[in-house]
Amino acid sequence: MANVPLPVIALNRMAFGPRPGDVDRVAVMGLPAYVDEQLHPDDRDEPEVKQRLAAVRLHIEYEAGKDDKGNLTYKACKEDRPLRHLKSSAAELWKLTDESKFAGEERQQPSFEVEAAAFVRATYSRWQLREVLADFWHNHFNVNAAIDDERAALMWPVYDRDVIRRHSFGNFRQFLEAVATSVPMLIYLNNAASKASPANENFARELFELHTLGADAYFNHLYNRWREVPGSLDGKPVGYIDEDVYEAARAFTGWTIADGQETDRGDKFPNTGEFYYYDGWHDPYQKRVLATEFDPNEPALADGRRVLDLVAAHPATAMHVCTKLCRRLVADNPSAALIDRAATVFRESKDQPDQIARVLRVILLSDEFAATWGQKIKRPFELVVSFLRATEAEVRPDSNLFGIVDGMGQHLFAWPTPAGHPDMAAHWSGTNAMLGRWNAPLTMMADDFVAARFRLERATPATLRTPRELARFWVQRILGYDLPEPELIILAKACARGADLDVPLSVGEKEWVDRLQALVALVAMTPQFQMR
């Protein structure tokens, strides 16, 4: 701990690891200025990111489509295609739902494009905190884009851009409504199909348990005895019960998608791919959510919005969301004092447009943030991107790069259950995960891996020739701090291959690159590089 400088800590937790030069920059400007800078990102992509995005080619391939009579409906496709959907509107994307004109692969492609963009931005964007938070909120409001209903993957650019990224530093109540009315979430947690009665409780349950109050505030043993929840009789219950879930599910009936369907009673929805409220499915009668009575026959959307008001303002929500933010940014088990301070700011700024940014500021400038190291294991996406950043690899994402992270058990935008990827070390340090971590740098530096190109020989100063010097340089470059001599020697030996550690290597050009790769791969395999 003692030898890990503060900029290295900050860049591993509020960024995807340092690129060369970053540590010095943060050291000069100081952490408070860096935090303030990162909390005010430019919404646009920087020129370098734009250029990298423009260079991406994603493979897409499908056979020609034919209708029942054998007539051609769409042509076969096999190409490496530039990204084209990142800026598309909901209406533009929705046109691809026409199965008589477009193959299913065309509806899945938008989510792959966002996945490629996530790699590019995490690797190259200077707005690193924005990328970290996008990853955090994608998991907090997890949707599996790989479900059978392809419309979730289709609308992914809108979900990523207008829901997750737009609100990452914003107001939590507004964020909640953007999520609740987003097509991917409406599909994934089934609210789009929820009708009175019985309503489908899937969304309402996860709204309470995962998005807002959290399982710690679930009084399951009280089930329907709402008066027994402490605080209820004053209208301020400290937690929720199953009855709240059922009532909230009723409140959200009718929150669905303008998908052109015709209902049992003969109404036809518009077909625009936007959020749609359909009164014919709404359960209009009185409800009681969190000890608050709702009148019957409220206006359109009022019931659901009132639920969102109640859960967004609930103290348990502040605790739950702040615990997760501290867990992401500081340690698996952050202190109660830090969570408390963050939760206080969360509650006090609940009506502010920059509520979340205010909370982040408290966490990132806390003593605990600066004084904690190594109590997190990087998730695979963090591990891979931090390696690409430290080595200044040329990155052009493709399915093979996605596969590296998938193979270690992290499925970007495709985690199956609504809780999102686990954020505790035990999940990511098992045998299969660890083996994947060791194999990843070797795979990425292999000749046939085109998604990342390495120029280690160019990055290595020409004055450094001995294995010990090289090991010291690459440890400092990749980890950001020095290792004790015994460990340094183990790494230097990987480069020396039997030669003396302090004698300049005298090898050919190809062998030189080979030795550097063996060394760099091993530095990336150290226990230290797994942690942040």
Next chain:
Amino acid sequence: MPRQSGFSRRQFVAGCCGAALAGGSRLLSISFAADAAQARSRDLLVAIFLRGGMDGLNFVAPVNDPHYVAARSAALRLSDKGDSAALPLGNGPAGLDFRIHPSAKSLKELYDSKQLAIVHACGLTNGTRSHFEAQDLMDRGVVDLARQNIGTGWLTRHLQSTGAGGLLPAIGTSDSLPNSLLGFDSAAAVPDPNAFSFYGDESQLAALRSLYRGDSLAARGGAATLEALRVVSSHLKRDKDGNLLPYQPENGAQYPGNASLASSLQTVARLAKMDVGLQCAAIDVDGWDTHQNQSGTFPGLIEQVSGALAVFYNDMSRWHDRLSVVVMSEFGRRLKSNESDGTDHGHGNLMLCLGGNVNGGQIHGRWPGLATEQLDDRADLAVTTDYRAVLAELLARRVGDAAIASVFPGLKKYQPLGVFRGAEPDGLTPGSALS
């Protein structure tokens, strides 16, 4: 571009079980006699967890109970009529006509041949309807985490109490280990033995052995990985050039290639036969949270479980006398279906127990009934058997574990239902108090 990990992201693809069923049809010709030469004192324990809340009332149910018929849309209940009539199970409780889902043909065969027992209306005695809470509690073998703050899984404590030795005592078959093995450092996650290899060279491997020492979580994980690598790679069968030979199932069993449970079970069979001391395998199967479109997905899910278990059981014929498989889920689903062709989170559920020493062909447990006043919270199948009673009986009678009190803290009594044959270890008698 296909999803790189499409196979793991969509674990169930309907209609891939033809091979599984073909394998299962040979079951009746198998001899179940113990192979004395290979007999061991402890069963291999395979614990399968259906994650998401499997709808037990769509799997095995009393089709002639009017409460059942009234509560569910026809698409979400079993029936005794028509082309898709459910398959009758004899010996149902309460004189009711209990049937099993028509896609579970292989399970019906196993039931009829007395290898498979069903325990119904069992589960967690905590009423939580949260997936994550219920799964965590069951994985840890407790009922109340606040009261019994337990940092290890039930399989972990079982393996510790029986002094698990061997090269590879426990495995999980997913990317990461389930919490039932939480805290057991020598458990290994091995989804596919063929892919379980290090791409670097010997010198890098030697360096890793030196680097991964000490007590940090990363160091412990690394050390366990190095050991599992050594064991698996040294026991895989190779040709004379060192190339891996494909696994050869026995008895004509054919594992379907693209089904997650089948490939998990194939991994278990393969490692079990390597003689590396495998004692426990924990398998997760996702996809059971059927709030919507259940009539579309559920038959495929059941067919996968049924087919995969049959193929595995066939492949493991020589082991039947020392093999116990349990299948469970965190809770059942509500008796009454919702308006989107689905069911919401419920309570009581069934467990399946498969093995040569199972008192099969029976539905165990007390059936509580489905009338409103018989339901849990007037909505869900009640729990009349603590799921831990079934697991405790399995551990005691089939694996000789006497330390039930520490494996299942808070369980008051050891009360076997008679699902498994075998004698209790010293110090444990049916009805004895535990804590």
